[in-house]
Amino acid sequence: MSVNGSHSARSVGILVGSLRREAFTRKVAASLAKMLAPSLSARPIELSALDMFNQDFDAMGQTPASWTRFRQEVRAVEGIIFVTPEYNRSLPALLKNALDIGSWPFGHNRWAGKPGAIVGVSPGRFGAIAAAQALRQPASFLGIDLMPQPEAYLSVSEGDFDARGVLVGEASRKALEQFAQAFVQWMTRTR
């Protein structure tokens, strides 16, 4: 609540687990951000420049600038949403690397206590359910307060997106809208 009594939208960082130029996950994330507005202000937290985690870097005072920037961005948002593809029945290394960087050094876990949620996206039949489940393990260990339901495992194809990349496929769009509404409530509950 601001001084003049108006509510400012709470911030949510969206982490997309693919670097592919035409990534379905990135398109879904952009559509989700629009669905969350104006209740929540969702913005992507970019992972493409993140150096690979190495425990030595912090210990030796050689923390990469990409980590420092990322850690500040994670700290600054109130909620976290992961939009994950599935690689070999698990989460992509990109997201695991991000989780590890945000969790360290010991005693500086920046994820703890944030409300969060996971969206799985795949052209496969199962909508990245295995990736989403695998991601739950480190995310909940790190103290992210994950929304249990509704779950969103979207099985998508090119035809589910319009020319601008907006998710238009009816079944997936409806599921994502329900997910977005529930997440707005989830953020309220954990305020």
Ligand SMILES: Cc1cc2nc3c(=O)[nH]c(=O)nc-3n(C[C@H](O)[C@H](O)[C@H](O)COP(=O)(O)O)c2cc1C
């Ligand atoms: C290394 C690799 C492993 C994959 N393994 C799976 C898998 O286990 N399950 C699945 O549904 N899709 C799998 N796929 C297909 C991805 O779901 C597909 O490439 C998808 O488009 C990636 O997400 P994106 O569009 O956001 O980049 C795999 C793709 C790659 C490159």
